[in-house]
Amino acid sequence: MSAHLTYCFYGAGSAAEAVVKGMLDKKIALPEHIQMINRSNQERLQELKDRYNVHASNEPELTHEWLRTADVIILAMKPKDAVQALQALRPALESQTMLVSLIAGLSIATIQRIVGPSSVVRTMPNTSSTIGLGATGVCYSREVSEEQYAIARSMLGAIGIVTEVDEKDMDAITGVSGSGPAYVYYIMEALIEAAVSEGLTAEQAESLVIQTVRGAAEMVRITGESPAVLRRKVTSPGGTTEAALKVLQECHVNEAMKAAVAHARARAAEMGEQIGSEL
Numbered sequence: 001m002s003a004h005l006t007y008c009f010y011g012a013g014s015a016a017e018a019v020v021k022g023m024l025d026k027k028i029a030l031p032e033h034i035q036m037i038n039r040s041n042q043e044r045l046q047e048l049k050d051r052y053n054v055h056a057s058n059e060p061e062l063t064h065e066w067l068r069t070a071d072v073i074i075l076a077m078k079p080k081d082a083v084q085a086l087q088a089l090r091p092a093l094e095s096q097t098m099l100v101s102l103i104a105g106l107s108i109a110t111i112q113r114i115v116g117p118s119s120v121v122r123t124m125p126n127t128s129s130t131i132g133l134g135a136t137g138v139c140y141s142r143e144v145s146e147e148q149y150a151i152a153r154s155m156l157g158a159i160g161i162v163t164e165v166d167e168k169d170m171d172a173i174t175g176v177s178g179s180g181p182a183y184v185y186y187i188m189e190a191l192i193e194a195a196v197s198e199g200l201t202a203e204q205a206e207s208l209v210i211q212t213v214r215g216a217a218e219m220v221r222i223t224g225e226s227p228a229v230l231r232r233k234v235t236s237p238g239g240t241t242e243a244a245l246k247v248l249q250e251c252h253v254n255e256a257m258k259a260a261v262a263h264a265r266a267r268a269a270e271m272g273e274q275i276g277s278e279l
């Protein structure tokens, strides 16, 4: 259904690459139907061409043409660059084009204040989209047609699971699953460090920790049991896990996680407000 469409990635960093890789792996688009634009880094453009066989450029005449003719434009620049990029996009934007924004904090209303009434899909994917295991939150502007909705669903569905939310919840999604992979990596780093300080080699520590995290996530998914139930099954009364969890509780890890997510959510809102205040 969407195989013939052209997707123009406006911004060619890690978020754009994660989505492109996921889409190509699932054959949602052919490489020749994917265009990637960045501001100035030629080396990066060449890397993307070599890696995925997609079109990639920052040459103004060509990229203007891409933005004018694409069926879907994916906004994938940093929030601080969004106003300038959207202002540059405005004259090229055709009424039937759908905008899919990956930008943290940026509201549909702010996008439309700059480019006018248009079909906008506001999403928050994460970098696990690279391997088709993304967790994406999404909401839609009222201009999005049924056909565009189906295109967005197929594109986002190709990179992982998709959760539709009210726009007011997008900043929370950003704090939970958008930034979430970094929290898991942070815990993995800490566990690897702990293993090494207990005398294991770095290689031993890494492979044990990777498999432990992978196995724990798969256990939740495959058994359908909650993390709390599975945690209790690991925790023999008076045993080692109990001793360790007591320390985590004393260190208020639970509260720290809540505060971390709340700060990420607040930062997303703040970045959105900053963009709005530039207008």
Ligand SMILES: NC(=O)C1=CN([C@@H]2O[C@H](COP(=O)(O)OP(=O)(O)OC[C@H]3O[C@@H](n4cnc5c(N)ncnc54)[C@H](O)[C@@H]3O)[C@@H](O)[C@H]2O)C=CC1
Pocket (backbone or CB within 6 Å): 010, 011, 012, 013, 014, 015, 016, 037, 038, 039, 040, 041, 076, 077, 078, 079, 081, 084, 085, 102, 103, 104, 124, 125, 126, 127, 178
């Ligand atoms: N990195 C992540 O895990 C995730 C990032 N996001 C969002 O994706 C967006 C991009 O993030 P990253 O990929 O991490 O950033 P990045 O810094 O890796 O990439 C940004 C890209 O935008 C390009 N760019 C900036 N201004 C431009 C302009 N005027 N014209 C053309 N290209 C322009 C840059 O050249 C670069 O290719 C952010 O808004 C972020 O909130 C969303 C979900 C996950």
Ligand SMILES: O=C(O)[C@@H]1CCC=N1
Pocket (backbone or CB within 6 Å): 104, 174, 178, 179
């Ligand atoms: O750190 C950030 O701002 C972006 C949004 C979610 C993940 N990375």
